[in-house]
Amino acid sequence: SVSTATEWYLPEGYTAGDFDTWVMAMNPSGDTVDITYTFYTNDPEAEPVSVTHYGVKPWSRDTIHVDEIEGLKGTEVSTKVTATRPVKLATAEGEEPQMFAVLFAVEDYPEGEDLLYSEDDLYDLKHALVDRCGFSYDLMRYCTAECATVQKFEEAMSWLAASAGPEDTVLFFFGGRSSKDGENRIHLYDGEISQTQLAAHFSDLATEKLVALFSCDNSGEIAQALQGPGRLLLSACDAGEEAHEYPEEGFTIASGDNGNGAFPRYFVEALGKKAADLDGDELVSAEEAFDYLEEKVTDLVQARSGEDQHPLMFDQVEGEVELTAQEVPAQIVAERSVYFNYNGIGDGHTSIGACQVYPNWFLAEGYTGGSFDTYILVMNPYDVQQKLTVTYMTPEGEPLVKEYDCPPRYRLTIKVDDQDSSLASTDVSVRVEACIPESAGFRPACAGGVVVERAMYFVYRDPGDGSLKAGGSCSIGYGSW
Incomplete structure (x- = not known):
C-alpha cells in the first residue's frame, strides 16, 4: 500500500475580517478513521482547541471551516491534523504504556x-x-x-x-x-x-x-x-x-x-x-x-x-502481556485553503501541510517592495517555549539575524516588512532555527522543532503588458534536521 502520513501541520490560517480558512483532510484508505483538528492561536494564554470528526468514511474527503469553530473567529490560527483508526480487538481502558x-x-x-x-x-x-x-x-x-x-x-x-x-x-x-x-x-x-x-x-x-x-x-x-x-x-x-x-x-x-x-x-x-x-x-x-x-x-x-x-x-511475567491496541494512527493527507479580501484584493491560496516538525526551515521566496507584504508563520506544537533565530538574506549578501520567543502551543506571525528598515523594500529569503532553552527542562529528540510557512499578499503591475495583478500566495517551507 502507498504510505502517506499520520499527522500534518499547517501554520497559516486567519479568520478575521474578510478571511475564511478551511482545512481539508483526505482518507485515502479502506478504513473508517477518526480525524482530529487541533488549532493553535496567537494568544499565549489560550488553550488549543480540538475538534474530532468521528467515523470519516473510507476513500473520502473531510472538511472543516475554521471560522465557524467556537473561540476561533477573528484570530490567527495554525492547525495540526491527526487521525486514528480502530482495530478489531480493543485494549483495556487506561493509559497505554510505551x-x-x-x-x-x-x-x-x-x-x-x-x-x-x-x-x-x-x-x-x-x-x-x-x-x-x-x-x-x-x-x-x-x-x-x-x-x-x-x-x-x-x-x-x-x-x-x-x-x-x-x-x-x-x-x-x-x-x-x-x-x-x-x-x-x-x-x-x-x-x-x-x-x-x-x-x-x-x-x-x-x-x-x-x-x-x-x-x-x-x-x-x-x-x-x-x-x-x-x-x-x-x-x-x-x-x-x-x-x-x-x-x-x-x-x-x-x-x-x-x-x-x-x-x-x-x-x-x-x-x-x-x-x-x-x-x-x-x-x-x-x-x-x-x-x-x-x-x-x-x-x-x-x-x-x-x-x-x-x-x-x-x-515469568506477572499477569498477561497484552499486545493489542484500541486504536492506532491512521494515514491521511491534509491541505488548507484561505479565501480573502486583503486591502481590497480578492483572491485565495491553498497549501499542502507538512508532516514533520523540524528545527530548521528555509524559505527562498519573499518580497517587501511596493504593495507586497511578506509574512513568516511559525507553529510551535510543543508544550514548551522555543527560541527562534531568524536569518533574513537579501541580494546584498549581508544577512540580518533576529531572535524571537515562541510560546508553547502557539502561532507566531512575523511581518518581514516591519522587522528592519533594510527589509522594507527588497527581495528576501529566510531561515528559521528553533531551539528549546536548557532552562525549560525538557528536550524532545530533535532538541527543538516548529513548522514554518510563508504567505505573501500583493498588488503589482505586470512589466510586460502593464496590467495590474493582485492576490496572495502561500507555501510551506523546506524543513531539515
Missing part, C-alpha cells in the same frame, strides 16, 4: 547455510506491531541482511536499555541461524551473539514485560536458558528441533512475501484473529498468541515435512 521493539533477521549469510524467509518474517511482524498493536516506528529498531551486524545489534540493545522503563512493554525478535559451540549462539550477518551476551543484554533492561521471540533451530534450549522474572520467551521449536519455513504463496502473511517460517507466521496471524482471543475479553495477549499458534505449527510441520516442531513458552 511499547518498544528490537527486531533482527538474516537470510543470506556471507558464509555457510542460508535461510529462506526470516527477513519476510521480520517485516510481517514489524507491520503487525504497528498496524494492530500500537507500536510506533520511532520506538523500534530493526535490521535485516547486511545491516544486521553485531555492532548494530549492540547499539539497538543499548538504546533499548536506556529507553524502556519498568512499565513499558518490550518485544524482541530474532530470525536466523543458530549454533551451539559450548553454549548457544545466534548468528548475525557478520558475527555471533552468545547466550551469555544475550543474558547480559536482557538483564540490562528495566522492563517487567519482555516478550522475546526466537525463530531459529534449537530455539527452545536458547529460550529456556534465558528465563527470568519479567520475561516471556517464545521459541519456534524445542531443543534439537528445526524451525521450518515454507514457500507456498498461500502461506504468506503480506503480499509480496516469498514465504514464512511456520512459527512467526502463526504468531503474526494471531495478532489479528478473533479466534486468538481465547478468553473472550476482546484482547489478544502474547500468551494467547502462543496458545493459538502452538498446535497449528506442530500440525503444519508434521503434515508438510513429516517432522516434529514444538513451539515452547517460558513465562
